[in-house]
Amino acid sequence: MSIIKEVIKNFFSKPSTIEYPRKAEIPVEKDFRGEFYADLKKCTGCTLCALECPARAIEMKKLPENIKLKHNPRGLYPVVNYMTCVYCYRCVRVCPVDAFITTPNYKLSSVKEVYSEEKTLKTLGMG
Ligand code: SF4
Ligand code: SF4
Numbered sequence: 130m131s132i133i134k135e136v137i138k139n140f141f142s143k144p145s146t147i148e149y150p151r152k153a154e155i156p157v158e159k160d161f162r163g164e165f166y167a168d169l170k171k172c173t174g175c176t177l178c179a180l181e182c183p184a185r186a187i188e189m190k191k192l193p194e195n196i197k198l199k200h201n202p203r204g205l206y207p208v209v210n211y212m213t214c215v216y217c218y219r220c221v222r223v224c225p226v227d228a229f230i231t232t233p234n235y236k237l238s239s240v241k242e243v244y245s246e247e248k249t250l251k252t253l254g255m256g
Contacts, residue, residue, distance in 0.1 A: 170253065
């Protein structure tokens with residue numbers, strides 16, 4: 130008898146699941162640790178973030194030849210692999226010049242690797 134009651138109750142109640150991402154906007158806290166990338170206007174290419182990353186999700190890359198930055202004499206910048214990253218934000222905290230731009234964007238799932246490179250280069254109006 131109780132099973133029949135349960136079935137009837139569930140039949141008239143709203144679904145417990147949501148059709149993500151087609152129908153749902155999931156609210157997150159403002160300080161949710163989501164997508165982040167380095168701002169080349171600040172990054173000095175010191176590599177500390179890559180050294181401190183516990184997931185080895187940061188690779189230091191050479192800046193494109195046509196970009197010369199006084200504050201980044203070695204011409205290096207961090208590229209985050211969002212598929213390897215565990216979003217601990219250790220890199221964000223250790224950066225001596227506060228160069229990472231952080232966002233609460235969590236919509237990063239993908240069937241291929243996704244990197245921060247494009248967004249980082251865009252901080253100089255490139256990419
Ligand atoms: S958030 Fe954590 S895991 Fe991701 S790149 Fe930074 S230090 Fe590495
Ligand atoms: S720790 Fe900061 S300044 Fe150093 S490479 Fe990483 S983002 Fe750039």
